Amino acid sequence: MVSPPTPQLTTLPATTPIEELVAVIKRDGGLIVSGFLTPEEVEAANAASAPFFDVTAATQVKNQDLVEMGVDFHASNTKHLRGMLGKLPEHVSKIVMHPVWNGIMHEILKTRVEAYVGEDLLVTETSHIISLAVGFNVGPGANDQVLHRDQTIHSVNAQEGSLYTSDVGCLVAGTRSTKKNGATRVVPGSHLWSPKRIPKVEEAASAEMEAGSAMFWFGSTYHGAGANTCTPGEENDRRILYGVFGCQDFLRQEENQQLVCPEEVARTLPLEVLKRGGWTKGAGGCGFVDARDPIHALGFPQHAANKALKAAAAAAVKA
Structure with missing residues (x-):
């Protein structure tokens, strides 16, 4: 019997036109953009985040404050740098002002609204805002995270075949992400699934990417961090990511930026x-x-x- 092909995500360079990047995300539910940040920008972000990660305790399973997704939602042995906009303003700003980040967020999250105000037709095109800015430092021994859909935070139920999503995820790699150190698992095409369909681990692709690359995905796409099976001290034993997520500008932000x-x-x-x-x-x-x-x-x-x-x-x- 021939084994089914291993699921994969497409990787395209940051120089690719926005419409092409968005087309792939709409088709697959996610995409890796290589060369999103320069090596110098990555090095600067890692240097700035290091003091914060050094004083941050790693997450322990079943001992969490954010339990809306279940007490086992966050992977163990993972340090979360929350409130990143206030702590790393320069580096978060580079991501937020990046034309690829803005272009993808706008094209996927925009909504055109037409309604009469009296006899005048009012046309509004909504935009996007930061929903969450958080850093991740994933150490050896971290367990895998459950597969989930991000847009549940907005109480949005997925509709089979629909391209609507309330938010878009973005993870920028501060270090090389490999299957061994827990690269995020993404289920291609799951953004089009019925809410009744259960995601299976074997359907997921490991979003392996080099430092400076960024992964974007629909809030309706099933995904979750992989397990870090590295031995402490080996090359690339820790995985650092900078997450800057966007949502529609009329929705409540996951993290209160103000x-x-x-x-x-x-x-x-x-x-x-x-x-x-x-x-x-x-x-x-x-x-x-x-x-x-x-x-x-x-x-x-x-x-x-x-x-x-x-x-x-x-x-x-x-x-």
Whole structure:
């Protein structure tokens, strides 16, 4: 009997046009983008994250605060660098402002809404924001993680054959990811499955990738971290990943970016990062303070630049 082919994810370079990258993600449910960050950018991110990982305790199974997905949801012997935007603002900003990250998030998460306001047709195209920014340091002996769908955090039920998703995952490799050190397992095509279908481990592909590569996947795609079976001290025995996930701009973020990022840090962030972090209103108006952008209420210096951009955009529409 001929064995079925081993499931695999497609890998394309970061120079690939966004429409081609998105087409593959829509077809397979996930994709690896090589050369997303340069070696120098990866080295800088690893150096900046090291002090935080050094003082972070590894996760222990059945001893977790986040239990909505079950007490065994997080893999053991894994350090989580939560609130990463506030701790590594420069490096998270590089990811958030990356044209590939923004392009993929926008094309998959955008929604065009048309509705009359009186007799005038209002057309709105929603955008995306950061849902979660977290680092992972996976050590030898880490168990595998259960296969799951991320969009359950938004209480979104998958529909068979549907390309709708509330969020998109992104993991940037800080070290080489191999099957042996626990490369994320992804089930190709599972974003199109009925919610009644149970994922099987043998259907999953190991998302092996080099440092600096990034994996993107639908929130409806089944996936989960693999087991790290390395021996302590061997080459590539630890797997470091930087996760910057996106969701639709009218949904609640998985991690509250405004609270995990100190105000003194937020005041230094580029305007684009503040927009993606939820410090401005969504395209449809969600998230206001006194009907205005939060950065106005907080007196952020970026408010003036944001106001000027909105004025220019309004003028362009009228023209």
